[in-house]
Amino acid sequence: MTLILSLAAVALSLSLAMAGAWWVAERSGNHGWVDTIWSYASGAAGVAAALLPLGGEPWLPRQLLVAGMVGLWSARLGTHILQRTMRGHDDPRYADLRRQWGAAASRRLFHFLQVQALAGFVLAVAVGAAAHNPAPFWRLGDGLGVALFLGALLGAGLADRQLARFRADPANRGRVCDAGLWGVTRHPNYFFEWLGWTAYPAIALSLAYLPGAAALLAPALMYVLLVYASGIPPNEAHMLRSRGDAFRAYQRRVNAFWPSPARRAPRP
Template sequence: MMLLASFAALALGLCLAMAGAWWAAERSGNHGWVDTVWSYSTGVAGVAAALLPLGDEPWAPRQWLVTALVALWSARLGTHILQRTLQGHDDPRYADLRRQWGASASQRLFLFLQVQALAGLVLVVAVAAAAHNPLPFWRAGDGLGVALFLGAVAGAAIADRQLARFRADPENRGRVCDAGLWGLTRHPNYFFEWLGWTAYPAIALSLAYLPGLAALLAPALMYLLLVHASGIPPTEAHMLRSRGEAYRAYQRRVNAFWPGWPGRSPTR
């Protein structure tokens, strides 16, 4: 009962946080606050779930490891989006949704963000499953999880830097970035975001710990959201409107999600 009550409290906190994100977006007209608040609030809930005591035992090293991973993810992603938001850059995905929703945009956005809160809760459950693996600390899975996470953070940082450098060059105005990692996948930021969540199954999975299967929810959900829902589809629709044939040519030669050599038949 204590465990259920704890997760119910985390769910409520996430719902309240996303209600606050809705209020900030409505008041400012900048939807960058949505993903900023989601990143920070999911991170805080993940830390709480990782450190959730399940008995009288002190916090285990694996709990601290998973806490560090989810806190670093939240701080990096949330701060990256926050900096862009504070510069006044709106998120075109949400702006497009508002146009599609018309007069009911405000109410539908509120409900949409509550669904995002529930998605955050699923990720928090996956984090908790990894943190509470009771097997002896520093198994091969722990090392693999750390390697996957750090590789994802490094890849996302490199992709962000390459895109920023491309945009800073006036000669690239109106062009499509295909430099570096952006020439291997059209959305390296989404790919590395997904890759980071594979760290938790690596840490959690074991035949001796069946609850660890819950950690698979994180990469499964993130793949669904990024590839088929709120990630690639609205982003590509916006890019096609703004870049037209240049982006269609980019689509023909570069994979949407999985990195691959340019020029081959693109896949997801």
């Protein structure tokens, strides 16, 4: 019962956090606050799930490791989005949704953000499943999980810096960034975001620990969201409107998600 009540408290906290995100976004007119608050709230939920005491035992090393991982993910992503949000530009994805929803935009956005709260809860469950693996600490899966997480963190940070450097050059105004990692996948930030969530199944999966399979929910959910829902589709629709033929040419040369060498541009 304690576990059920604790998970219910995590779910309620996420729901309230995203209700607050809706209120802030509606009052400010800047919907970048939505992803900022979601990143911090989902990280806090993951830390809580990782550190949830089961059976009155003190925190174990794997719990502290996993809590640190999800906390670091949240701090990096949330702060990156916060810096962008503080510049005052509305997120074009949410602006497009509001135009599509018309007079019902405010109500539909509230419901949409509650779905995001549910997604954050699923991620927290996956994190908790990894943290509570009862196997002796520091086995091969722990090392693999840490390697995947750090690789994803470094890759996402590098992609963000490459894009910022490209945009800071006035000569690139109106162009599509294809420098560095952006030349092997159109969305390296999304790819590394997904890769980071594969760390938790690596830590959790064990034949002797069937609940560890719940950790697979994290990369599965993030793949669907990033590739088919709130990630690539609205982002590319915006880029097609703003960059037109230049972005279409980029689509023909570079894979959307999985990194791969760029293809040669077809001859006219």
